[in-house]
Amino acid sequence: MPVVDRCVCRGVSFAELKDLAERTGADLEGIADRTGCGSGCSMCVPYIQKMLESGETSFELMPAPVRKWFIQRK
Numbered sequence: 001m002p003v004v005d006r007c008v009c010r011g012v013s014f015a016e017l018k019d020l021a022e023r024t025g026a027d028l029e030g031i032a033d034r035t036g037c038g039s040g041c042s043m044c045v046p047y048i049q050k051m052l053e054s055g056e057t058s059f060e061l062m063p064a065p066v067r068k069w070f071i072q073r074k
C-alpha cells in the first residue's frame with residue numbers, strides 16, 4: 001500500500017508541517033501561506049487536514065471519495 005508522508009509539490013514532509021503547526025498554531029490556510037503546501041495540485045490537502053486533526057504524519061493512500069470528504073469539511 002502506498003504511503004503518503006509529504007506534500008510532493010513543495011517537498012515538505014507532514015512531520016515538518018506538524019512541527020510548524022505546533023510552533024505557530026498555523027491551520028490549513030496558515031500552512032499554505034507559509035509553505036505553499038496545499039496551494040499547488042492540492043492533493044495533499046486532505047492529508048494535511050487529517051494530520052492537523054490526528055497528529056499522524058504518514059497515511060495510507062486515501063480513496064478519492066475520502067479525500068473529497070476531507071476537503072469539503074474545510
Ligand code: FES
Nearest residue numbers: 007009040041044
Ligand atoms: S502535493 Fe501538496 S500541493 Fe501538490
